[in-house]
Amino acid sequence: MNEEQYLRESVFFSSVATLAFEMVVFRVFTFLFGYHFVSLLLALALLGYGMSGSLSNLIPAGIKRNTPWVLAWSMLFFFLGICLLPLDPYEIFLKSWSFLFLGVLLCLTLFPFFIHGTVQIFVFERFPHLFSRFYSLNLLGSAVGVGVGILGLSFLEESRTVLALALVGILGKVRITWRIVFLVIIAVLFLSPLKIYLSSYSPSLLLQEIPENKLLHYYRNSLEVMEVFSTPSSRVGWGLSTRFTGVPPSSFTLVFDHHAMEVFPKDVSAPFLEALLLSLPFRVFKPEQVLVLEGKEGLEVYCAHHGGSENIELVTTSFSFAAFLRDFIPAFPARVVVTTPRRYLQEKKHWYDCIVVQVPVKRASILPGVFSFAEDFLFTREGMEAILSALKPDGILVFPLFLQNPPSLLPKLTILLASVRGVSLLRSSLVVIKNLDFAILLLKEGGWEDKDLLVLREEVAKWSFDFIYFPEGREEECERVFQTGKRYYRAIQEILQNGTLKSYFDLRPSRDGRPYFGNFFRFSQLREVWLNLGKRWLPFGGAGFLLFVAIFAVVVIFSAVALLLPVRLYHVRVVSSGTKIFLLSAVCTGIGFMFLEVSLFVRLHLVVGLPLYTFSLLLIVLLSGSGWGSMRVGKSFSYENPKKWAYLHLFIMGGYMVLLRLFQNEPFLLFPLFPLAYFSGMPFPLLSEQVRRKGPEVFPMVFAYNGFFSVISSLLAHFLLVFLGMELVFGLTFLVYVVFWVTLLAHSG
Numbered sequence: 001m002n003e004e005q006y007l008r009e010s011v012f013f014s015s016v017a018t019l020a021f022e023m024v025v026f027r028v029f030t031f032l033f034g035y036h037f038v039s040l041l042l043a044l045a046l047l048g049y050g051m052s053g054s055l056s057n058l059i060p061a062g063i064k065r066n067t068p069w070v071l072a073w074s075m076l077f078f079f080l081g082i083c084l085l086p087l088d089p090y091e092i093f094l095k096s097w098s099f100l101f102l103g104v105l106l107c108l109t110l111f112p113f114f115i116h117g118t119v120q121i122f123v124f125e126r127f128p129h130l131f132s133r134f135y136s137l138n139l140l141g142s143a144v145g146v147g148v149g150i151l152g153l154s155f156l157e158e159s160r161t162v163l164a165l166a167l168v169g170i171l172g173k174v175r176i177t178w179r180i181v182f183l184v185i186i187a188v189l190f191l192s193p194l195k196i197y198l199s200s201y202s203p204s205l206l207l208q209e210i211p212e213n214k215l216l217h218y219y220r221n222s223l224e225v226m227e228v229f230s231t232p233s234s235r236v237g238w239g240l241s242t243r244f245t246g247v248p249p250s251s252f253t254l255v256f257d258h259h260a261m262e263v264f265p266k267d268v269s270a271p272f273l274e275a276l277l278l279s280l281p282f283r284v285f286k287p288e289q290v291l292v293l294e295g296k297e298g299l300e301v302y303c304a305h306h307g308g309s310e311n312i313e314l315v316t317t318s319f320s321f322a323a324f325l326r327d328f329i330p331a332f333p334a335r336v337v338v339t340t341p342r343r344y345l346q347e348k349k350h351w352y353d354c355i356v357v358q359v360p361v362k363r364a365s366i367l368p369g370v371f372s373f374a375e376d377f378l379f380t381r382e383g384m385e386a387i388l389s390a391l392k393p394d395g396i397l398v399f400p401l402f403l404q405n406p407p408s409l410l411p412k413l414t415i416l417l418a419s420v421r422g423v424s425l426l427r428s429s430l431v432v433i434k435n436l437d438f439a440i441l442l443l444k445e446g447g448w449e450d451k452d453l454l455v456l457r458e459e460v461a462k463w464s465f466d467f468i469y470f471p472e473g474r475e476e477e478c479e480r481v482f483q484t485g486k487r488y489y490r491a492i493q494e495i496l497q498n499g500t501l502k503s504y505f506d507l508r509p510s511r512d513g514r515p516y517f518g519n520f521f522r523f524s525q526l527r528e529v530w531l532n533l534g535k536r537w538l539p540f541g542g543a544g545f546l547l548f549v550a551i552f553a554v555v556v557i558f559s560a561v562a563l564l565l566p567v568r569l570y571h572v573r574v575v576s577s578g579t580k581i582f583l584l585s586a587v588c589t590g591i592g593f594m595f596l597e598v599s600l601f602v603r604l605h606l607v608v609g610l611p612l613y614t615f616s617l618l619l620i621v622l623l624s625g626s627g628w629g630s631m632r633v634g635k636s637f638s639y640e641n642p643k644k645w646a647y648l649h650l651f652i653m654g655g656y657m658v659l660l661r662l663f664q665n666e667p668f669l670l671f672p673l674f675p676l677a678y679f680s681g682m683p684f685p686l687l688s689e690q691v692r693r694k695g696p697e698v699f700p701m702v703f704a705y706n707g708f709f710s711v712i713s714s715l716l717a718h719f720l721l722v723f724l725g726m727e728l729v730f731g732l733t734f735l736v737y738v739v740f741w742v743t744l745l746a747h748s749g
Contacts, residue, residue: 004127009171011119011134014067015141016148017168018116019619021075023149024161025109026612027222028082030257031158031196032089043555044106046594046710048113049120049703056121056700064122065173067115072169072182074111076189079162081108083194088201117707124699128692132633132685139627139681146619150612153222163190204258207231216252217327219320223612226320228328229253236265236299239277239400239438241463246271254296254324262296264324273306277435277465281398281442282307284455287353291390292334293341293378294358296321300400304354305333313337315344317609340609342377345386353392359401361409361518373722377606379413379517380510384420388445397443403434405484407491408520410468412507413441414495416517419509423499432468432492433460436482439468447471468492512606514725521722552715559711579698581747582691586702588740589683590709592733596680597622598717599729600673603660607669617670625674626681633685642686646741649679653734660730683740690747 022045052059063070087101123134152161163186170179198205207213207229219226230252237248249272252264273279282290282304290304292314304312312334316322322338337344360376377383391397401409410432418426421443428447433440433456444452448471460467466481467473469492478489495501505520601618608614656672663669684706691699720729 004130006173007119007123007126008134008137010067011123011138012141013168013171014071014116014119015138016145017068017071017075017165018112019142019145019623020149020152020165021078021112021145021162023146023612023616024153024158024165026615027153027158028196031198031259032087043711043714044110045113046590046707046714047555047559048110048115049117049707049710051110051707052114052117052121052703056118056125056703059118059121061122063115064118064125067119067122067172068168068170069172069174071112071115072166072172074108074115075162075166076185078108078112079159079166079189079194081105082162082196083159084197086197088199091199117703121700121703124688124692128696128699131688131692132630135685135688136627136629136631136681139623139630143620143623143627146616146623150222150616157195157220159194159196160190198258202258203253203255203261207253207255213253217324219323221319223610224318224320225257226318226324227255227258228324229255231263234263236263236268236297237272237276238299238402239435239440240272241275241277241435241465243463244272244275248272252324252328254321256318256320264296264298264329265302268299268302270306273303275463276303277433277438277440277463278398278400279303279307280433280456280459280463280465281354281396281440282309284459285354285396285452287396289350289352289392290354290356291315291352292356292358293387294360295356296358298329298332300356300358300398301332301334304356309354315339315341317341340377342383342386342606343609345390348390351392352390352395354396354398355387355391356398356400357387359399359409359413361402373516373718374518375515375602375605375611376510376517377512377515379416380512380515381416381420382512383515384416388420391445393445395445397445399441399443401439401441403437403439403488405487406504407488408503408505408507410439410441410488411491411495411501411503412505412509412517412520414492415500415507416509417443418495418499423496427496428471430492430496431456431470432488434466434468434479434482434488439488469496511725513603513727514721514723515602515606516722519722552719555715556712559708579695579701581743582687582695582698582702583705585683585687585740585743585747586705587709588736588743589687590706591713592683592736592740593680594710594713595717595729595733595736596676598714599721599726599733602721603726603730604669604673607667618673621670621673622677622680625677629678629681630685632678633682633689642682642741643745645679645682645686646745649682650734650737650741652676652679653737657727657730657734661727683737683744686744690744 081104085101085105087105088095088098091098120135120138124131127134149161152164156164166186169182200206204227208215210231210233212232214230215227216230217228219228232250234251234253235248236251240248246269249265249267249269251266254262254264256262274283276299278299283306286308287304288309288311290309290312292300292304292312294316295301295314296316296318301312301314314334315337317338317340319338322336325332325336357378360374360379378387387397399413401413403410414426414430417430421429425447426443429444431442431444431448431453433442453470456470457467459465464481467478468488469478475486475489479486491501501507504522504525506522507520510517597618600622601615604618605611605614608617652672652675656676659669659672687702688699691702717729720732
């Protein structure tokens with residue numbers, strides 16, 4: 001086999017393995033951080049690619065030529081890292097060595113991407129005139145790798161999937177003896193008891209510490225892991241009246257991805273259901289058609305059924321939860337539908353008397369953290385409009401929620417509803433009732449009638465519940481049973497008078513372009529968070545956002561040192577006159593592609609509905625489309641083509657921006673992605689072609705700058721999305737590509 005053919009295979013299979021590895025890391029980071037940390041993953045991947053450019057002169061030729069072998073060993077080290085490093089996210093701010101372990105894990109994560117980037121540098125050094133074709137092969141292999149990763153996660157646990165991907169090493173140029181030794185090592189590790197390290201505070205482990213608890217079943221798929229425990233001592237009863245004298249039912253405990261718990265009741269009784277705050281609207285109004293969105297506790301369905309509802313539908317995005325209901329709750333009184341709530345609402349065939357919507361923020365301190373980066377397209381202005389459009393003219397909307405002090409979640413939900421319905425209409429259609437720290441917000445289309453309020457007041461008094469707000473209710477009539485200083489009542493009143501609330505938290509209503517209902521962070525909170533570091537047990541509830549800020553700062557500093565300093569020390573000392581133009585173009589391609597990828601990931605999450613599937617589908621389309629675009633550059637390069645490609649690229653990008661604005665979650669939005677990806681794959685190969693013709697010695701420097709600004713932009717894009725929205729990020733992407741094309745065309749003329 002000649003060198004060119006060997007490098008083609010090496011580039012392709014290394015790309016497959018590396019992108020499949022990226023899918024696995026996506027899931028591993030979910031276990032560690034409690035939510036999809038896609039920005040950090042992208043930053044580490046790009047940092048590895050950029051370092052391969054800046055350190056290319058220091059990398060031995062043997063490593064460059066034997067990428068599959070080195071890549072395989074880097075994956076083995078990552079496997080050992082996630083299994084042996086005692087990285088406890090619950091103690092990240094309590095023990096200083098936790099940051100050391102975190103740093104080691106991040107380095108082990110970026111190393112496979114570093115190796116993957118190295119082979120691309122070597123290809124340019126050996127066959128610069130064929131780089132566009134190799135680059136397209138790399139992108140196409142990456143697209144295949146995304147599918148391989150998802151397929152692997154469907155059958156294997158995450159750490160074992162990494163070991164399976166490490167088999168790419170057998171394609172390396174090593175003796176047969178070393179290949180056999182390598183396969184033996186893989187087999188031993190695969191059969192070993194080593195597993196991903198879990199914190200001792202993980203619910204998966206804590207529940208097993210109690211002898212009477214029993215693990216009944218283990219569900220897994222490429223999207224999630226769910227463990228079903230029988231937990232006799234865990235009692236269900238949020239919103240339970242103090243008048244209830246019995247014993248709440250025992251429960252199943254469902255643990256998602258080893259860290260998130262839902263408690264599902266066993267053998268609920270009629271007296272227990274009668275005493276629940278959540279039963280009140282069903283008992284009073286007896287709705288016939290009930291829709292429950294993302295209700296994983298089961299009480300919403302049981303309360304509706306007990307209240308006389310005969311037609312109950314439960315919509316969930318969790319395949320595992322639906323399987324649990326099928327296997328363990330055969331008499332569950334609801335029809336279960338597995339789909340995304342927004343999709344189901346769009347395709348609804350009838351209207352409902354009552355819709356119950358599970359609020360995504362649980363009993364937790366609403367300081368920056370775990371919820372900040374989780375997209376939720378139900379709790380946006382457009383999502384609320386979709387929910388209300390499925391409600392009958394006299395229907396009731398029910399939001400069960402936990403209360404926080406100072407008030408945060410309840411005011412944010414009220415402001416969101418006010419932005420959809422208007423303050424004047426909300427005054428007459430809103431009722432909020434609470435128990436100790438649990439509340440239900442009721443919204444009735446058309447407003448509450450006096451007879452409705454009279455029955456509600458009788459039920460609230462009977463069960464010793466408390467009003468927070470009801471139309472025409474006076475301050476002395478609210479928050480009487482549980483003394484809370486009238487703080488919730490006053491917050492609601494201020495919103496209903498002014499449309500907003502002066503608050504410590506970010507209470508702006510979310511929207512589809514900024515779907516972060518769980519983000520309450522303001523930078524004015526930084527001082528308090530800093531003072532409480534190491535003093536609060538919940539690092540991702542109290543300081544999780546600060547952790548992201550810290551990682552962003554560390555990655556930027558490390559990128560600057562690891563990418564730019566070696567370039568200055570070891571690379572081009574006397575450069576051609578066009579070097580600054582090349583570097584500006586490299587910066588634009590790095591920022592443009594990452595802003596495009598991250599903003600589309602968030603926006604298309606609404607279309608696809610599941611984070612990992614969205615990320616995978618987007619990568620497949622972007623990488624395959626970009627691969628074909630890169631191949632086109634390699635096959636038909638001329639100085640006339642870029643002008644035409646520039647106009648087409650910008651036209652398609654602008655047109656896609658208009659489509660995203662006009663259509664919310666239509667599946668056809670996925671089809672224009674391929675032409676957008678096709679033309680987005682042309683800029684870097686075109687830049688590489690110019691570098692080859694005018695200054696090939698600058699290419700490692702160009703590769704490093706592209707990687708450096710890709711790292712920064714992947715994290716910066718998520719910051720901008722959380723605080724300012726997708727429209728701004730996509731608009732900036734358009735401007736960045738305008739600068740690139742103007743610079744490229746001016747320099748090539």
